Amino acid sequence: MSSNSFGQLFRVTTWGESHGPAIGCVIDGVPPRLPIEEADIQKYLDRRRPGQSRFTTQRQEPDSVRILSGTFEGVTTGTPLSLIIENVDQRSKDYSEIKEKFRPGHADYTYWRKYGIRDYRGGGRSSARETAMRVAAGAVARKVLGDGIVIRGALVQIGDQSIDRSAWDWDEVDRNPFWCPDAAMAKRWEQQLDKVRKSGSSTGAVIEVTVIGVPAGWGAPIYGKLDADIAAALMSVNAVKGVEIGAGFAAAALSGEDNVDEMRIDNGGAVRFLSNAAGGVLGGISTGQDLVARFAVKPTSSILAPRRTVTIDGEETKISTKGRHDPCVGIRAVPVGEAMLACVLADHQMRHRAQCGE
Amino acid sequence: MSSNSFGQLFRVTTWGESHGPAIGCVIDGVPPRLPIEEADIQKYLDRRRPGQSRFTTQRQEPDSVRILSGTFEGVTTGTPLSLIIENVDQRSKDYSEIKEKFRPGHADYTYWRKYGIRDYRGGGRSSARETAMRVAAGAVARKVLGDGIVIRGALVQIGDQSIDRSAWDWDEVDRNPFWCPDAAMAKRWEQQLDKVRKSGSSTGAVIEVTVIGVPAGWGAPIYGKLDADIAAALMSVNAVKGVEIGAGFAAAALSGEDNVDEMRIDNGGAVRFLSNAAGGVLGGISTGQDLVARFAVKPTSSILAPRRTVTIDGEETKISTKGRHDPCVGIRAVPVGEAMLACVLADHQMRHRAQCGE
Amino acid sequence: MSSNSFGQLFRVTTWGESHGPAIGCVIDGVPPRLPIEEADIQKYLDRRRPGQSRFTTQRQEPDSVRILSGTFEGVTTGTPLSLIIENVDQRSKDYSEIKEKFRPGHADYTYWRKYGIRDYRGGGRSSARETAMRVAAGAVARKVLGDGIVIRGALVQIGDQSIDRSAWDWDEVDRNPFWCPDAAMAKRWEQQLDKVRKSGSSTGAVIEVTVIGVPAGWGAPIYGKLDADIAAALMSVNAVKGVEIGAGFAAAALSGEDNVDEMRIDNGGAVRFLSNAAGGVLGGISTGQDLVARFAVKPTSSILAPRRTVTIDGEETKISTKGRHDPCVGIRAVPVGEAMLACVLADHQMRHRAQCGE
Amino acid sequence: MSSNSFGQLFRVTTWGESHGPAIGCVIDGVPPRLPIEEADIQKYLDRRRPGQSRFTTQRQEPDSVRILSGTFEGVTTGTPLSLIIENVDQRSKDYSEIKEKFRPGHADYTYWRKYGIRDYRGGGRSSARETAMRVAAGAVARKVLGDGIVIRGALVQIGDQSIDRSAWDWDEVDRNPFWCPDAAMAKRWEQQLDKVRKSGSSTGAVIEVTVIGVPAGWGAPIYGKLDADIAAALMSVNAVKGVEIGAGFAAAALSGEDNVDEMRIDNGGAVRFLSNAAGGVLGGISTGQDLVARFAVKPTSSILAPRRTVTIDGEETKISTKGRHDPCVGIRAVPVGEAMLACVLADHQMRHRAQCGE
Numbered sequence A, B, C, D: 001m002s003s004n005s006f007g008q009l010f011r012v013t014t015w016g017e018s019h020g021p022a023i024g025c026v027i028d029g030v031p032p033r034l035p036i037e038e039a040d041i042q043k044y045l046d047r048r049r050p051g052q053s054r055f056t057t058q059r060q061e062p063d064s065v066r067i068l069s070g071t072f073e074g075v076t077t078g079t080p081l082s083l084i085i086e087n088v089d090q091r092s093k094d095y096s097e098i099k100e101k102f103r104p105g106h107a108d109y110t111y112w113r114k115y116g117i118r119d120y121r122g123g124g125r126s127s128a129r130e131t132a133m134r135v136a137a138g139a140v141a142r143k144v145l146g147d148g149i150v151i152r153g154a155l156v157q158i159g160d161q162s163i164d165r166s167a168w169d170w171d172e173v174d175r176n177p178f179w180c181p182d183a184a185m186a187k188r189w190e191q192q193l194d195k196v197r198k199s200g201s202s203t204g205a206v207i208e209v210t211v212i213g214v215p216a217g218w219g220a221p222i223y224g225k226l227d228a229d230i231a232a233a234l235m236s237v238n239a240v241k242g243v244e245i246g247a248g249f250a251a252a253a254l255s256g257e258d259n260v261d262e263m264r265i266d267n268g269g270a271v272r273f274l275s276n277a278a279g280g281v282l283g284g285i286s287t288g289q290d291l292v293a294r295f296a297v298k299p300t301s302s303i304l305a306p307r308r309t310v311t312i313d314g315e316e317t318k319i320s321t322k323g324r325h326d327p328c329v330g331i332r333a334v335p336v337g338e339a340m341l342a343c344v345l346a347d348h349q350m351r352h353r354a355q356c357g358e
Helices: A038-048 A092-099 A108-115 A121-126 A128-145 A170-175 A183-198 A226-235 A248-253 A333-356 B038-048 B092-099 B108-115 B121-126 B128-145 B170-175 B183-198 B226-235 B248-253 B333-356 C038-048 C092-099 C108-115 C121-126 C128-145 C170-175 C183-198 C226-235 C248-253 C333-356 D038-048 D092-099 D108-115 D121-126 D128-145 D170-175 D183-198 D226-235 D248-253 D333-356
Strands: A011-016 A022-028 A065-069 A081-086 A150-158 A205-212 A240-245 A263-265 A271-273 A291-297 A307-310 A316-319 B011-016 B022-028 B065-069 B081-086 B150-158 B205-212 B240-245 B263-265 B271-273 B291-297 B307-310 B316-319 C011-016 C022-028 C065-069 C081-086 C150-158 C205-212 C240-245 C263-265 C271-273 C291-297 C307-310 C316-319 D011-016 D022-028 D065-069 D081-086 D150-158 D205-212 D240-245 D263-265 D271-273 D291-297 D307-310 D316-319
Touching: A011 A128, A011 D022, A011 D065, A011 D081, A022 A128, A022 D011, A022 D065, A038 A065, A038 A128, A038 A333, A065 D011, A065 D022, A081 A128, A081 D011, A108 A121, A108 B333, A121 A128, A128 A333, A150 A170, A150 A183, A150 A333, A150 B248, A170 A183, A205 A333, A205 B248, A226 A240, A226 A291, A226 A333, A226 B226, A226 B240, A240 A248, A240 B226, A240 B248, A248 B150, A248 B205, A248 B240, A248 B291, A263 B307, A291 A333, A291 B248, A307 B263, A333 B108, A333 C333, B011 B128, B011 C022, B011 C065, B011 C081, B022 B128, B022 C011, B022 C065, B038 B065, B038 B128, B038 B333, B065 C011, B065 C022, B081 B128, B081 C011, B108 B121, B121 B128, B128 B333, B150 B170, B150 B183, B150 B333, B170 B183, B205 B333, B226 B240, B226 B291, B226 B333, B240 B248, B291 B333, B333 D333, C011 C128, C022 C128, C038 C065, C038 C128, C038 C333, C081 C128, C108 C121, C108 D333, C121 C128, C128 C333, C150 C170, C150 C183, C150 C333, C150 D248, C170 C183, C205 C333, C205 D248, C226 C240, C226 C291, C226 C333, C226 D226, C226 D240, C240 C248, C240 D226, C240 D248, C248 D150, C248 D205, C248 D240, C248 D291, C263 D307, C291 C333, C291 D248, C307 D263, C333 D108, D011 D128, D022 D128, D038 D065, D038 D128, D038 D333, D081 D128, D108 D121, D121 D128, D128 D333, D150 D170, D150 D183, D150 D333, D170 D183, D205 D333, D226 D240, D226 D291, D226 D333, D240 D248, D291 D333
Parallel strands: none
Antiparallel strands: A011 A022, A022 A081, A065 A081, A150 A205, A205 A291, A240 A291, A240 B240, A263 A271, A307 A316, B011 B022, B022 B081, B065 B081, B150 B205, B205 B291, B240 B291, B263 B271, B307 B316, C011 C022, C022 C081, C065 C081, C150 C205, C205 C291, C240 C291, C240 D240, C263 C271, C307 C316, D011 D022, D022 D081, D065 D081, D150 D205, D205 D291, D240 D291, D263 D271, D307 D316
16 A cells, blocks of 8 residues: 555656665566667656756756666566665755744644654755656656557646647647647747746646557556546645546536547448547457647745745744756656556556456 | 555455446454444445436436444454445446447446457446445444544536536535535535536536544555545546646646745644645645545436447447446535545544554 | 555455344455356355354354356446345344453454444454455456366365375365365264264364466566465455465475476476476475465364353453354364465466466 | 565565675655664574574675665654665685576576576576575564564474474573574484485474464455465575474364463453464464464485486586575574564554554
C-alpha cells in the first residue's frame, strides 16, 4: 500500500528529499532483455532539467542518473532497476527562513499536521524535484512500450492565453522553451512570462499529452480503468488541480449527438472513428484512437509578494520567497506528464497481456 | 490487482451485470462494532434509484439491498460485508438489436476488442447499474467516517447552463429533481431537459461534491495523494471525462498571488485560511478546509437520432436507441460522486491512523 | 490490502459466516472465453462436502453453488465471477453454550480480543465452512490452468501413522474416505479414526499436494516466490500449522551432495533432473519438475473431553463440545489444499505472462 | 504487485545484485518521529555479516549502510527510507566458470528459463546477499515495534543434530558462532561443521524465532493471517524449504486433548494459557502468548564434490564449486529470520491499528 509507489505490474517506487544526499527510484516488473542504458534515461531527464531557460528555476542540477541494478551487459534482467541521482546544488541556506513559517500554497503546513515533523529544506519530499524520478521511470516505460507508441506533450495554455489549435505543429514544440505547438503563441508567452518573472509572480498552465499507437483493448473495468489510472497519475504530479480526457469538461455542454464518436470501416477493413470526443477511452478501455489527456497546473506558490501566513508556533506573520523558483512550473510538467502516461500505459500493457494474452 | 476493487484499507469489490440475476459488493476492512442495518444503506440507494422523475431512466428497480455477511446483531464484526441487490426489471428484449451492433460512445466496442466476448444485455458490466453498489459502499463508508464529516453533492451545470454560485442554497438541493442548489436554475433546467428528453437527445453535466469536517493530515505523499485517489475514484464513474479539485482548471489562469490561500490564526488559536483555491488539499494532504471536487459527465450516448456505427462482423450500419435511458446521466451521478468521496475518505482515515495514530 | 482476498492477478475474495444466510466469493482477473458452468465447480465442492463418511462432520450442507456474474452463455467474460452458496443446515441451537465461553484452540478468544465482538454461531467467519469458497475458486483456477496441469492431493499421515510411500497408488486415493494413496494404511486409519471418533477425541494429519505439468519459469524473485505464495496460501487454511516444499524439514539433515538435484539432458534434448529434493522450485521459480507441497493440520479443537477455559467475563470454567465436528479435519483439507495450489498457480501463470510473455 | 516488495503498510522493497555496484532497499510507511540512525541498523547488519567465523563465507563485506532519505535530524519523517550498501569484495573472477553451466540446486537454471538472461556473477539477484537488506529493514521494524517486543532467533538443529530444549539458555546464543542456545550442542556442532567445511560439503539447519510481547489481536482473517504472512516471509528467505508455527508438523501426531492450549485467569485477572501448542496464533490472530516460528534451511548447494549438470547450450557436464561459501547457510539465516518476523509484526501492528484503533 506504499504511498510512494504506483503501477501494478510496472511498479515505480520513488524516494528522496530535495536537499538530501540523493533521490532515486526502484522500478519493478520490467520485462527482461530490453536494451537500456543510462543514456536512454538521461535523454529524458535533460528535457526536464531545471535551469535550461530563464523561465525555469535557476537551480543547477546535472541530474546525472546511474543504474545500480536490474541490467546486465546493457539489457534488463527482469529484476528491479534501481536508479539514483545525486543532489548537487542544494544551497540549504536559501531555506532557513521557512523553518519556522509555513509557505502558503505549499505542503509545509499539511506535512506538519500529518507527521508532526517536516524536512523544511527546499520542501523536502514535497519538492517538485521528485518528478525527476518520474521522468526516469517514464524513460524505462517507453522502452517497455516500444517505438510503436509515441507519447508527446505540449503546453496549451499559460495564464489565460490558450493556443490556437488550428496552428498545432508538433515540430514547433522543441523549438521554444515552452513546449508550445503554436509558434505565434510561444512568442506571446515569452513576453507574458518575462513580465511575470520580473515581477516575482507566477502563473498556471494547461498541458496536453497525446499518445499515438495504443491498440484497442488496454485498460479494464471498473476501478482499473485506463482513464482512472491516468487521472490518478496526473493528479499526483505536484501542483496539478485538474485532469480531463478527450472533450473533458467541455463534454458537459455537448449534446449526445455531438459527443458520440461515430464509427466506420476504413479501406483496410479496420474500424475508424469520425471524431475523438472520447479521447481514446470508452468504458475505461482504449478504443485504438489517440489517447488525449490534459491537466491543469496551478501557479507556483513561491512568489515575491509577501503573503500572510502563520508560524509553527501559531503566530501570524508574512512570507515572501526570494529563492530560485519557476515562474511557471507548468513548463517543466510537460515531460513529467509524458512520463506518467508512459508508466500507466506500460503497466496496462502488461495487465492486458496477463489476463487476455497478447 | 483486482480491477473491480478500490481502496486500500476500506476496500470495495463490486460484481454483477446489468441483466444478470443480481449485483453486489464486498466491503473489507470495515472497523468493528459500527451499528449498521440495511435501512442505513437503503436510504442512499433510494436517492440514486432510477425512475424517480421523468428526467432519469424509467427502468423500475426497487434496488432492495440485503446484507449477507459482516454484521451480527446489528453491528459490524470486522469481517467483510457482502451486499446484494437482485435485478428485477431487466426487459432483455429491449437489447436484442445491439447484439450485433456496437453502440457508439458506449463501451460495447472496447469490451469486444479486449475480451473477444461481451454480455450485450443492457451494457453488461459496463452499465451504470454498477454504480448502485458504489452508493451502497458509500453508505457504509459514511458510518466509518461518523457524523462529523458531512458529504454533499450538487449539480452545478447541465449542458451549457451553470448555476449562479451566489445563489447556492444546500436546502434547495433536495427540493428539485436535479440536486440543484440554485432554485432559479433548477426551473430553467426543467424546461431545458424536457426539451432534450422529448427529442430523444441527451446532455452532459458537472457535479460538485463538498466535504465538511475532514481534519488536516489525511492523505499521503506522493502517489497516495488524497486528490489523486479522488481523481481516480471519480474518473472511474461511468461517463466521467474530467475531474478537478478546488480552483481546478481555472487555476491555470490565476496568478500566484490569487491562487495562494493565505493563513491566519482564528480566535480559538486554530489556523484558518482566507480562501480555498486549494479545495482542501495541499501536497496531497488535507488542510482541514472543506474538500471541494468537481467532475464532468458526458451526455448519455444512447440517443434516438440514428448514429453511424459498425457491426461485430465489420459491416457499416446505423443505430438508434429507443430503450429506457437517462436524458442526463449526470443527475444520478450526484449520489454516486458523494459515495466515492465517502469511500476514499474512509480509506484515508484508516491509512492515516495506521501510520500516524489517531 | 483486503485480508479476505488473495492472489494478485487471479484474485479471490471470500465472505460469509458459518451461520449467516450464505457464503460466497468474488473472483477477479479470470481470462475471458473460458467455458465454465456451475457443474464444473460443483464437482469439486462435492469432494469437500461434509457428511460424506462417518469420519467428517455430520452437518448436512448440499453446498449448491450459483454463478451470479462473470459468465455469459456458458463462458467467462473477463468480468468478476460472483459465486454464492446458501447455508442450509445451520442448527444455531448447537452453539448457545459457546456464546459466553471461549473454546480453547479455536479463534473465539482472538477474534474477541481483536474486534471486541464475535459472531459465535459456529465459529462465524473463522469456521472451516469458508474453505468451500476456496474449493470453488480452485475449480475456476483449474479452468484457467487447463488440462495440462494436474493437481492432486493425498493424505499421507493421520496421527503418528504415515503411509508407506513405496505403496503410493494415485488410483487408491478415490477409493477410501481418507484420500489415502496407500490401501493398507487406509484400512489402519479406518480403525484408528473410529476409535478417535467414538471417544469424542480428534487427531491431526499431513496432506501432500503434487502438481504435474507446471512449466519452468513460473514464480518470481524475491518476495513473490512461488513457494512463498504457496506457503502463505496453505498456512491460511484453517488449522494448518506447518508447510514444506520438496524435502522440506528433512532437508536440514541432508548433506549438500544429497540435497542437490543433478541435471541431465534427456533423449528429446530437454533438461531432466535426477531427483526432486527441491520439490519443483529453485529460487522461488518453478523448475519444470513436479511441484510437491505438504502441510500439517492440527487436531480439531472441538472435542468431547472437558477442557479448562474462561468466559468473556473473565471467569474460569470448562467446556466440552458435543456438536457435529470432524474427528480429523485434515481429511477435508485435501481438496482445499489442491484448490489453494490451483489458485496460486493460476495467479503465477498470469504474472509470468504479464512480465515475460507466454 | 512488485515481487521485490513485501508488507502492506510497513512496506519493504529491495533491489541489487550480488556483484552490482550496490544493494539497497526502500521502506515505506514508517511512522514519523522515530529516532533512527545508521548505527541502529548497522548493529544488526554486523550480526549477519559474512566472514565473522570460519563457519560462514569468507567474502569480506563491511556492509556499511547509509540512509539516503526519510530521516531528518535523526528521526523519521514519515517519508520512505532509502538504505544503501555498497558492494566491496566482489571478486568477479571466481564466477567465470558458472557463466556457461547451471549450478544444480541454485536458481541459475530457473532464472534462465524465466527471463532468458541471468546475471551469473555470484548468483546475481538470487544471492543470499539480498538478505542484508532484510536485516536492515528488520532493524527499522524493531524501532516501529518498540522495546516491548523482543524478537530472538536461535539455531536448533544442524544436520541431524538437534539441541536439547531443556538446556535452552538465551544468554548462550551470543557466545558461540552458531546462535545455539545449548552450550553442549554448540561444541558438538563445532566439530561437526569443521568436518563438513574441510570436506567442502555443506549441511542444513533449523532456526527457531521467538517473539515476546505481541499483544492479543494482531493479524486478521482469512488470507491476512499473521501466521500466513510469517510463512510467506520465512519461505521467501533463500534456501528455506519449510516453515512451522508452534507445534508445527508435530501437531499432526497430537490428540485434540494434547493440542488444545487450556486457558485460566492469572492473579492479575488476565488470561493465561497452560501451554503453547498454537505458537501464539489462533485463527490467524495473535493470542498474546509468545510467537514461535521455525524454518528449515537446506544445505548450501555450492559444494566441492563434482555434481552432474548441464550447460546453457544443453550439453551435459559437471560442476564443482571452489569459491567462498557457507558450509551451513542456516547460521546466517538466524538474524534474517528475526528480521522477517520484525517486518511482519510492524506491518500487522499498523494494520491492526488501522482497522481497530490502538
